[in-house]
Amino acid sequence: MAAVVGVLGGSGFYRFLEDVEEVVVETPYGSPSAPIAVGGLEGVRVAFLPRHGVRHELPPHRIPYRANVWALREVGVRRILAPNASGALRGDLQVGDLVVPDQYVDRTSGREDSFYDGPETRHVSAAEPYCPDLRRLVLAAALELGLRAQDGGTVVTIQGPRFSTVSESRWYRSMGWDVVNMTAYPEAHLARELELCYAAIALVTDHDAGVDDRPPVTHAEVVRAFAANLERLRTLLRLVIPRIGPQPDDVCSAALRDARF
Numbered sequence: 063m064a065a066v067v068g069v070l071g072g073s074g075f076y077r078f079l080e081d082v083e084e085v086v087v088e089t090p091y092g093s094p095s096a097p098i099a100v101g102g103l104e105g106v107r108v109a110f111l112p113r114h115g116v117r118h119e120l121p122p123h124r125i126p127y128r129a130n131v132w133a134l135r136e137v138g139v140r141r142i143l144a145p146n147a148s149g150a151l152r153g154d155l156q157v158g159d160l161v162v163p164d165q166y167v168d169r170t171s172g173r174e175d176s177f178y179d180g181p182e183t184r185h186v187s188a189a190e191p192y193c194p195d196l197r198r199l200v201l202a203a204a205l206e207l208g209l210r211a212q213d214g215g216t217v218v219t220i221q222g223p224r225f226s227t228v229s230e231s232r233w234y235r236s237m238g239w240d241v242v243n244m245t246a247y248p249e250a251h252l253a254r255e256l257e258l259c260y261a262a263i264a265l266v267t268d269h270d271a272g273v274d275d276r277p278p279v280t281h282a283e284v285v286r287a288f289a290a291n292l293e294r295l296r297t298l299l300r301l302v303i304p305r306i307g308p309q310p311d312d313v314c315s316a317a318l319r320d321a322r323f
Contacts, residue, residue: 067306068139069299070130071112072146072245072265074288078110078296079103087136091128091174095120098137104304109137113245122222122244128174131252140309141196141259143302144249145295147288148217148241148264149225151234153274158291160204160211160298161241161264162197164190167218168247175248177255183323184255191250193314196261196306203302209294215240217264219247225279231272242270259314263298265291 069078079101086097099110111130114120134142148161155161168175178184197213204211218234220226222244226234234242241264253260267287268279309315 066107066138066140066308067303068109068111068134068142070142070144070249071110072288073114073118074147074285074292075145075295076112076116076118078299079108082110085137087133089129089132089136091132092126094126094129094133098133100137103300106304106306107138108303109134109139113249123170123173125245127248127252128177131249131256131258132177135256135258139258141193141306142253143196143200143261143263143299144246145263145265145299146243146245147267147284148243149268149270149279150241150266151218151231151239151270151273153269155212155240155266155269156210157266157268157287158210158294159266160209161215161217161266162200162211162213163217163240163246163262163264164192164197164214165216166191166246166250167216167239170219170221170247173248175251177252184318184321185323186251186255186317186321188251188254190313191254193259193261193312195310195312196259199302199305200261200263200298203298203305207298207301209298212240217246217262218242220244226271228272231270234270235273241266254314254317257315257317259309259312263295265295
């Protein structure tokens, strides 16, 4: 049975299910970050892929985003949940909080962010970049578990691997954006170009530089915070995944309609 739900693991999240089959997938865009671990969860086939590789050998700007999303589709995935470590741009967000964004801002450069390089051209809308149905399911499960989770918000994706300067962070905050990370883009849009559902789950691991004059964030701080909250994240995924139904006819599955030039 093909996998129908995909999970893209972020920093510190390299394994999910125990009883899995590793599937090696080659794509027109090279190899994905790692073999895909396919297993079952309460009758649902799940494909797990650590976006940074199994040893975090891939920094954000070297992740093969196109290969990853394509490979998930090749093993049958139609709906993707994508946790990632994120820095808060607001003082009221706490370490361990979840933000389920409904918008992103792309501040990356040079990343391959489209499957349509020509001669076939598609102009796919990004107005509603995240799957509303998956977002609803994640938020409902978080509420049931008593987790602090924000419904909506904007994630700004920076190039990495460096963190923001204080001035950059203050600018992002002045724009009203909520969290910052290095991997939310182009994953979401690549999934949309393949008409896959995609929802991000931003786990707050720190406060970005320039937020309430806090000390500068370090990678060690991010890793510690993610590790401390990883089991809560796994619990959330174990609860929500069995509730994910077939892909509906929505903004995700209809992305390519009227998108051809």
